[in-house]
Amino acid sequence: MREEDPTLLIEFSPELKQILIHCQGDMHLAVAKWKIEHNFKLDIKFIKPRIPYRETIRKEADANYRHKKQSGGAGQFGEVYMRIEPWHEGIPEPHGLNVRARETHDLDWGGKLVFYNCIVGGAIDVRFLPSILKGVMEKMHNGPLTGSYARDIRVCVYDGKMHPVDSNDISFKIAGLQAFRQAFRDADPQILEPVYKVEVLCPDDLTGAVMGDLQTRRAIVEGIDAEGHFQKVVAKVPLAEMDGYSSSLRSLSQGRAKFRSSFSEYAPVPYELQRKLLDDYNKTVKEEVA
DSSP: OTTTOTTOEEEEETTTTEEEEEOSSHHHHHHHHHHHHHTSOOOOOOOOOOOOOEEEESSOEEEEEEEEEOOSSSOEEEEEEEEEEEOOTTOOOOTTOOOOEEEEEEOTTSSEEEEEEOOOTTSSOGGGHHHHHHHHHHHHHTOTTTSOEEOSEEEEEEEEEOOTTTOOHHHHHHHHHHHHHHHHHHSOEEEEEEEEEEEEEEOGGGHHHHHHHHHTTTOEEEEEEEETTEEEEEEEEEGGGOTTHHHHHHHHHTTOOEEEEEEEEEEEOOHHHHHHHHHHHHHHHHHHHO
């Protein structure tokens, strides 16, 4: 199909765990679906793309976790005490902790993880800190709230316990992951959604209708400018509300309006939507377990 139609773009998104098809419009998508079903005899289901949410926190929280497992010979033991805080540029050093070392990690999906070693008295051997960091990073890759990436967090490991025989890397990785998970849930977690800047070009007589439609999509209209014989409506719109906007605008304007969009920022989702996302994710997890 790509050889026949180079404008048909297909990709697999590791983050969304979906195969995405990029088309030029609803008709283009319908033709692609018809070809797959009739030419290649495949049963196929088209669904809305998932939204690449992000997770972060809004306050400080402490947690500790002890991982202990005994199975005959050498077992597993690791205990980690951890404090997590929302990170931002210019944040002061952690209060009440003795900072020994600091690592800043720029995350592939945006934002940062800042990891502090605040251990005193050798409670945990320095060689186990990379394992704790690995556990934290694993949980940030699959966030505690909805499985989305987490970002902009400072983690301070300040105490713990180890065993001369049973402590190993896997023990401290698990302890670090679980301590981070507990602290995250206690730190006023927040889901962030991608927001796009949308510019709609439309005739004067359609400006009101276009703005009204945007506002039903949780848009914040930032202004209206004249551009040639058209009015340009500029707004910030959550990506979750942009599904089907092309068809909606075409129908609304009888094909006389057009738009362009580009990523702007991540912004907190409303409380009601966050509750719904959490409930949907928990329901999905329970179904997978079952």
